[in-house]
Amino acid sequence: MISGLWNVLRVLRILFGLFLLVSTSFAAVEIEVTGIANQRGDICVMVFSGKAGFPDDPEKALMKFFVPASKAKGGAVRIKVPDLKKGNFAFVALHDEDRNRKLKKNFLGIPKEGVAVSNYPKLRLPSFEKAAVRNPNGVLKLTLSY
Secondary structure: OHHHHHHHHHHHHHHHHHHHHHHOOEEEEEEEEEOOOOOOOEEEEEEEOOOOOOOOOHHHOOEEEEEEHHHOEOOEEEEEEEEEEOOEEEEEEEEEOOOOOOOOEOOOOOEOOOEEEOOEOOOOOOOHHHHOEEOOOEEEEEEOEO
């Protein structure tokens, strides 16, 4: 009787472990950046998991990817984001034409280089909360605005 109960508990523990593994699985996310105006500099894609550094500090991004703009085909590039767990993430793409790893802005704070933010089609830079995507997967399209 007791050995049967232990076997049932062991099976339940295994099933619970499998449930945890599936519920914290990784998503396959690919970022497609379109609207690239020229082939100067780099296209930078940043993934943020919180407010820190959002939207334009690559050093505080969870992940950052730099692709030479010269690799853009038809004004677009695709970047695969590996091993992204479930959660809220904001994605930013910028065209770093001068390769200084900073978003150039004018005296009013308006970007002078191409920029795109997830969930936000306007040129102004939103808060992390407005840009966040819950449990992203598949292809996320970001169109640069200059």
